[in-house]
Amino acid sequence: xxxxxxxxxxxxxxxxxxxxxxxxxxxxxxxxxxxxxxxxxxxxxxxxxxxxxxxxxxxxxxxxxxxxxxxxxxxxxxxxxxxxxxxxxxxxxxxxxxxxxxxxxxxxxxxxxxxxxxxxxxxxxxxxxxxxxxxxxxxxxxxxxxxxxxxxxxxxxxxxxxxxxxxxxxxxxxxxxxxxxxxxxxxxxxxxxxxxxxxxxxxxxxxxxxxxxxxxxxxxxxxxxxxxxxxxxxxxxxxxxxxxxxxxxxxxxxxxxxxxxxxxxxxxxxxxxxxxxxxxxxxxxxxxxxxxxxxxxxxxxxxxxxx
Amino acid sequence: xxxxxxxxxxxxxxxxxxxxxxxxxxxxxxxxxxxxxxxxxxxxxxxxxxxxxxxxxxxxxxxxxxxxxxxxxxxxxxxxxxxxxxxxxxxxxxxxxxxxxxxxxxxxxxxxxxxxxxxxxxxxxxxxxxxxxxxxxxxxxxxxxxxxxxxxxxxxxxxxxxxxxxxxxxxxxxxxxxxxxxxxxxxxxxxxxxxxxxxxxxxxxxxxxxxxxxxxxxxxxxxxxxxxxxxxxxxxxxxxxxxxxxxxxxxxxxxxxxxxxxxxxxxxxxxxxxxxxxxxxxxxxxxxxxxxxxxxxxxxxxxxxxxxxxxxxxxxxxxxxxxxxxxxxxxxxxx
Numbered sequence: 001x002x003x004x005x006x007x008x009x010x011x012x013x014x015x016x017x018x019x020x021x022x023x024x025x026x027x028x029x030x031x032x033x034x035x036x037x038x039x040x041x042x043x044x045x046x047x048x049x050x051x052x053x054x055x056x057x058x059x060x061x062x063x064x065x066x067x068x069x070x071x072x073x074x075x076x077x078x079x080x081x082x083x084x085x086x087x088x089x090x091x092x093x094x095x096x097x098x099x100x101x102x103x104x105x106x107x108x109x110x111x112x113x114x115x116x117x118x119x120x121x122x123x124x125x126x127x128x129x130x131x132x133x134x135x136x137x138x139x140x141x142x143x144x145x146x147x148x149x150x151x152x153x154x155x156x157x158x159x160x161x162x163x164x165x166x167x168x169x170x171x172x173x174x175x176x177x178x179x180x181x182x183x184x185x186x187x188x189x190x191x192x193x194x195x196x197x198x199x200x201x202x203x204x205x206x207x208x209x210x211x212x213x214x215x216x217x218x219x220x221x222x223x224x225x226x227x228x229x230x231x232x233x234x235x236x237x238x239x240x241x242x243x244x245x246x247x248x249x250x251x252x253x254x255x256x257x258x259x260x261x262x263x264x265x266x267x268x269x270x271x272x273x274x275x276x277x278x279x280x281x282x283x284x285x286x287x288x289x290x291x292x293x294x295x296x297x298x299x300x301x302x303x304x305x306x307x
Numbered sequence: 308x309x310x311x312x313x314x315x316x317x318x319x320x321x322x323x324x325x326x327x328x329x330x331x332x333x334x335x336x337x338x339x340x341x342x343x344x345x346x347x348x349x350x351x352x353x354x355x356x357x358x359x360x361x362x363x364x365x366x367x368x369x370x371x372x373x374x375x376x377x378x379x380x381x382x383x384x385x386x387x388x389x390x391x392x393x394x395x396x397x398x399x400x401x402x403x404x405x406x407x408x409x410x411x412x413x414x415x416x417x418x419x420x421x422x423x424x425x426x427x428x429x430x431x432x433x434x435x436x437x438x439x440x441x442x443x444x445x446x447x448x449x450x451x452x453x454x455x456x457x458x459x460x461x462x463x464x465x466x467x468x469x470x471x472x473x474x475x476x477x478x479x480x481x482x483x484x485x486x487x488x489x490x491x492x493x494x495x496x497x498x499x500x501x502x503x504x505x506x507x508x509x510x511x512x513x514x515x516x517x518x519x520x521x522x523x524x525x526x527x528x529x530x531x532x533x534x535x536x537x538x539x540x541x542x543x544x545x546x547x548x549x550x551x552x553x554x555x556x557x558x559x560x561x562x563x564x565x566x567x568x569x570x571x572x573x574x575x576x577x578x579x580x581x582x583x584x585x586x587x588x589x590x591x592x593x594x595x596x597x598x599x600x601x602x603x604x605x606x607x608x609x610x611x612x613x614x615x616x617x618x619x620x621x622x623x624x625x626x627x628x629x630x631x632x633x634x635x636x637x638x639x640x641x642x
Contacts, residue, residue, distance in 0.1 A: 028392050036414065040381060133404045209466040222384060223413070223431075224406035232379050266385065271387045273373065282376045 239277025445480020460492025
């Protein structure tokens with residue numbers, strides 16, 4: 001499948017789902033409605049980008065949900081009460097993520113095991129910080145997340161900005177290109193004289209940065225945090241990356257696709273709820289939508305390979 | 308009790324019809340975060356019964372229940388936003404978190420949707436809260452014990468799950484009650500985690516070190532386990548306050564038939580969902596309703612035991628369906 005068509009399928013999936021939703025619930029077809037449909041997709045989109053950067057270097061991050069929850073707890077407590085300490089803690093978290101990447105590469109540990117272990121560390125820290133739900137969102141984040149720009153709802157505008165910036169970062173910039181190369185063929189990048197440990201650390205650090213942004217955006221929407229607030233994000237973000245045209249083989253990712261994937265997943269959940277599907281079936285139905293899109297992709301790529 | 312409940316429901320419907328004018332075109336949604344235990348199942352069933360009767364009667368246009376599939380706050384926040392989009396006039400909310408849904412609740416309020424939280428309430432000021440006064444529940448237990456045993460004596464306290472606010476509140480009420488009835492003294496306390504097996508183990512562990520116990524004050528779900536532990540230790544059965552679980556009621560009835568055992572049972576009824584429904588109906592009808600409401604407990608005394616046991620399915624918990632009049636009484640009580 002050519003890279004430029006990689007984006008086509010996610011766009012079509014989102015468009016189809018959006019049309020169905022509008023048909024089911026015409027009220028959603030408005031400034032207000034679009035914002036309600038998609039505002040919780042903004043932190044998911046950021047988390048999906050974080051996951052995408054890890055998948056891009058051929059790893060997988062099972063700690064992302066717990067990490068975003070921890071960031072949400074830090075944001076709702078320290079960043080609100082003592083902004084300086086809050087910023088320092090968040091930066092320390094990003095550095096920890098970078099260190100995690102370096103350790104994974106240097107000791108040749110499987111990322112899936114390390115991140116799974118770290119998820120308990122993040123979860124424990126979050127519980128330590130906020131044993132019972134609470135805290136408050138810093139006013140400026142709340143303002144940012146509830147801003148009402150003219151014509152385009154905040155959620156849609158944010159998705160466009162995230163997609164554009166990460167496209168520049170991952171696809172166009174020198175660093176992004178090297179990082180994609182790292183995922184595609186680590187050895188050739190190493191032979192070309194790059195310090196692979198530093199590159200892995202950079203990728204993980206970037207991922208941590210987007211994880212932090214996701215947690216902050218989430219608190220801006222919910223106004224407070226609890227230690228389990230974002231546990232679903234681990235699987236949602238992986239699904240978002242794959243739905244958006246990314247592949248597990250490393251190096252083959254699409255930032256725009258990932259953002260669209262996150263929007264599609266959020267929309268799928270709403271659509272199923274509009275359908276009045278029993279909750280027992282909803283997870284299964286969400287999975288079915290995912291499989292449907294992946295099957296379509298497989299068919300397309302087979303066809304592409306044949307011609 | 309069944310006939311009483313049916314009677315109450317009929318009354319509620321009659322009264323509901325009279326109040327239907329203002330709310331006949333209104334739609335109410337229930338946002339529920341969890342359905343994985345008997346209490347929640349009973350809650351959903353009671354809501355379903357109340358809601359379908361009210362819809363059939365034309366009191367409201369629709370009343371639908373939604374349960375999130377994963378008990379996650381982000382999922383429930385999205386669910387609430389979807390309800391706003393679907394144009395519901397009121398949302399009943401059993402919340403996954405007291406604070407993390409506040410953003411979504413505020414959005415609902417801003418869109419003109421009334422949000423009524425019950426059982427697990429939210430702190431957002433624009434929402435209504437139907438809460439349980441667990442401290443009062445503890446106090447009432449002590450008042451009952453004092454009325455039965457005016458001469459006083461040693462008490463064993465069984466607490467709930469450590470670190471949960473409900474446990475602190477009930478225990479606080481019990482301790483206030485002990486301070487009021489100073490002839491009693493709590494000589495031992497264990498955590499029973501609201502589960503019979505845990506309570507039995509904990510009580511069995513502490514019993515050998517305790518003097519004679521005249522009464523056991525509990526939090527619900529632990530009375531049967533305590534009774535078993537006393538029997539296993541060969542000690543006389545004290546006065547054990549029960550918590551409306553079917554196994555507790557069954558044990559109580561057996562003891563009563565065998566030796567005239569007397570006690571009381573108290574807990575919160577899953578039917579609180581039907582109370583929330585009628586409160587929402589009153590709010591939609593334009594009634595002035597205070598934001599903070601308190602749910603009455605479901606107390607079962609000696610006379611009501613047989614009826615309660617009969618209507619409580621095995622493994623479940625005693626329930627009651629609240630009527631419009633109950634809701635009005637609760638609202639009037641809070642004013």
